[in-house]
Amino acid sequence: MAVSTLPDPASPADAGHPLAPIPYVVRAVATETPDIVTLTLVPRSTKRTGPFRPGQFNMLYAFGVGESAISISGGSPDGQLIHTVQSLGKVSNALTRLTPGDTVGVRGPYGRGWPVAEAKGRDLVIVAGGLGLPPLRPALYEIFRNREAYGRVEIIDGARTPKNLVFYDEVQGWRRRSDLRVQVTVDSAGRDWYGDVGVVTTRIPDARFDPERTTAFVCGPEIMMKLTAQALVARKVPAETIFLSMERNMKCAIGFCGHCQYQSSFICRDGPVLRYSAVQTLLNLKEV
Amino acid sequence: MVELKVGDRRVLGRGDFPAFFAALRDAGYDVIGPTIHDGAIVYDRLTRVEDLPIGWTDRQGPGKYRLERRGDQALFGYNVGPFTWKKFLYPPRERLWTAYRDGDAFSIEPEPVDGPPLAFLGMRACELAGVRVTDRVFQGGPVADPGYSARRSRLLRIAVECGEAGANCFCVSMGTGPGVGADVDLVLTEILEPGPHRFLLRVGSPAGAEVLARVPLTPAEPTDGQIAEAIVERTAGSMGRTMNTEGIRDLLRNNLEHPRWDNVAKRCLACTNCTMVCPTCFCSTQEEVPDLDVSKVERWRRWDSCFNLAFTELHGSSVRKSGLSRYRQWLTHKLGTWNDQFGSSGCVGCGRCITWCPVGIDLTEEVAAIRKSPGATAAAATKGGSP
Structure with a gap:
């Protein structure tokens, strides 16, 4: 199985002092x-x-x-x-x-982003939890622009309540496309919600993809990403083709301040997108 | 006078040391070196040879540091104090830029990076290794830190090989000393006896040769070289500590739940001393300093520590809340994952973190304890934390 490599970070533009906005x-x-x-x-x-x-x-x-x-x-x-x-x-x-x-x-x-180009020719499962959707949005539009280059595209978008769903109108627009499958779910909702209720992992068993040739992009709270990755692995998606976007405190974003260290990685430089196989054991450890 | 070349050896008499010192200042360098302040040998700007800790030494132990009189007039007869050269290449507080409000907008002016060239007089082998480590941190990545790079590019590194090892020294284990290698501008070995008080001087770079142009030097006899070698050998044989570094990266990576972390966390005060005295700890935070009407804002960077609770703050809570997780982060980074990030250990074996730990935690002991029972796990190591 070919394991895609994460793209290199684009070189920052010359802006005088690297820490000057x-x-x-x-x-x-x-x-x-x-x-x-x-x-x-x-x-x-x-x-x-x-x-x-x-x-x-x-x-x-x-x-x-x-x-x-x-x-x-x-x-x-x-x-x-x-x-x-x-x-x-x-x-x-x-x-x-x-x-x-x-x-x-x-x-x-x-940072290093989603391996969008490397995922060409494969099925895509994109799982967003709450504010996990915005970092995935540019990846989705790049995929839409080259839609024929990918296999099935399955999007699962979740939030705590319907009020917490971001880019809601856009997501509704995606639901009308015939070349995607979009599932929207919330953890809890009132009577005015006619959609699915349940955490995003409950939608994984329904997702349609060929595990052997699937790349997954997962973004959301750490616990949500961990459980989603586990649910994908349970459906035989290899840990090497599941990508998560990690979050840590950051002061400099260029590897000088040390705040975003996650064992061997600087989230700012080596991440935020990391391969699940690389962080699988750390995700089971507290306070890393 | 014959021009000196890299690799040349000469003898500098103690009586001519002031001429050497003056030559550094005449060449435009700000000389930074050891001096006694508040009962410790610290690094500071020196104006004369008498500023050096002549005839003093330091006695160290876990959580212990005392100055003592030597029986001689050695200029460099101590090991390492609480300061590191890092303080001068990467200041504890540094203004990065200033922003000026202009109506709805603002403009930003980066801090100019200037200042006189620095000469570090009295660098130990472990400290040279420490600067090589911070070089990789601040200059080895896709972007270099402008302030560090500017100061580093004009730095003259004058090493003095250690004449004896301290009780907390383990540079031999870390492969950083006590002998000084080729990556240096000048190397001195202080010879107190036999013969007159003198220094064997080795030229390490053209910049090093240049400052010696008008310094009275005499040719080095083969015996001078032999004496210097014996001094370094004696130092190497008297290390106060050892650390078995074999496979240490994997040892730590495979023991993140070892019960020893809980044991050390019970002693650790999370005071940050170890990170403040470490020659390679580089963590920093940034502070926004506005004037009273917020028309002008200064951005300052200051040293931070992974032992601070706020260090890992994320959405109003800290990722590493327990002392266990913070000590584990520090040690596994210093000795383990540093290799993954920068291609070397973050530890140079200077022993400062042992000396300046108020409760005397000794990292060599902690590593040895983990090595003694690798693979051990404990419920204690996993409970109490937050998900």
Whole structure:
């Protein structure tokens, strides 16, 4: 079985000091959920970050507050960047309060993303939990652009409640496509929810794929990724072709600050996307 | 005067040491070296030879460090103190950039990286190895740290081989000393006897040769070389500690649930001392320092430690909450996964973490305990943590 290799990180654009952000202007702010917004950013001047690959992240800087590692949920070749941010701490709270016209700092892109090109010719299972969807979104659009290059594409999107589903309208649009199968499920819901209820792993047995030729991209909380990977392995998907996007505290994103160490890996440089087979035993260990 | 070449050996008399010191300053170097401060030999800017800890030595043990008078006037008759040269290449606090508000926008000005070239006088073999390790951390990746690189590129490394080993030394086990190899600018071996107090001097680089141009030196006799070799050999034979490093990376990787982690965690105070005195620990955090009306913001980087609870904060909680997980992270990284990340061990065998641990935790003992019963697992090692 051919094991795909993770793509190399794109080289960061020359931005003077590698830790100095580049000013971007907030062009639009879309509210996803009460505490999650999607920001559309454009460069303030000719200075901009380098091209990104699906699954990579940027460090976003809120003036006077600080920086936070935020995955890239989209963008365009003219330098536009899309970031989905949940208010979870001081910096992300400041980022969710930005309004159009505000300036935000960006440096990146960083890390190794999803092996989208290497997965060509294979079935794809893409599992998102909550805010796990935004980092997968650029991968999905790249796959849609080359849809004929892939086998079956199965998307499982889950969240705690219907209110926590992000990019909901887009996902509904994907459900109408005949060349994908999309399952949406929530952990709990009120009577107004007619969809599936249950954690994402409950949808794995129903997913249609040929395990021997399947690549899986899984993104969400660590426990969700671990259980999803186990459910995929139970369906005979090799651990080597399951990819997870790990998350750890990050200060520098370039391997200098040590905060994101995960045993042999720096999540910023060697991840965030890591092969399940490489982290399988660590995921069973507490406090790594 | 005959121009010196790399590999040349000369003798520098103790009486001519001030001329050597002056030559460093005349060449424009800020001389950083050992000096006594607050009852310890620390590294600081030196202005004269008398700043050196002449006639002093350090007695070390687990959690113990005392200065003592020597019976002679050795300039470098001690081992290593609480400071490392890291402090000068990678300062404990460093401004990275300043941002200025301009209406809705802001602009960012990176901190200029300048300052005089530095000469580190009195580097030990283990400390040279430590700088090679931080070189790989800050210059070996896809991007180099501008401040570190600027200071490192103009650095003159003057090593002094250790005349004796300390009680916590284990450079022989780590393969870093006590003899100094070729990757250095100048090497001194202090000879107290027989004969007059003098230094055997070895030229390691053209930059090293250059500063010697006007220093009075005499040819080295074969006996000088033999004496210097004997000094290094004696030091190598008197290491206070040993660590068996065979297969250590796999040993630690395969023993992440060993009961010894719980044992050491009960003693560890998570005070961060070991990481602060380590010549290779490189972790840092960043601080945002705004002025009163938030019109100007400074971004500072300062040393951080994997022993701090907030180090692994993620979404309002810490990943490594227990002392066990934090000690395990430090030791497995230092001795094990460092190899995966940087191609060498993160430990150079200087023993500082043993000396400056307030409860005297000795990493060589911890490794030995794990090696004694590899594969052991304990419920104690897995309970109490959060998922």
